[in-house]
Amino acid sequence: METNSTIMEENLMKFSSILASKTSNGFVVVERNDKLPYAVLLKKKKKVDHFFNFVIFCATLGLWSIAWIYITQVSSKAKKILIAIDEDGNPFEEKCYMG
Secondary structure (H helix, E strand, O other), X not given: OOOHHHHHHHHXXXXXXXXXXXXXXXXXXXXXXXXXXXXXXXXXXXXXXXXXXXXXXXXXXXXXXXXXXXXXXXXXXXXXXXXXXXXXXXXXXXXXXXX
């Protein structure tokens, strides 16, 4: 049977690997607690070049409008997520409210 400290170390290593993968995707750690373990990550808002998208919109006779709307409404918004390990040792990710 594994000891409690060994299980905690494995969970912390799992948690750290998840954080490393998220930070490599552009997220920044806002808050972190290794005792529980949980972390709040933030991905900043991207600026949309509307002039460039308008040129593509005109060149494709309006077909680019679907992608342009998606870029403007979904992809460019700031994202805040919570990553944690529950009491069973399973990692989970949850979106945070950006009031």
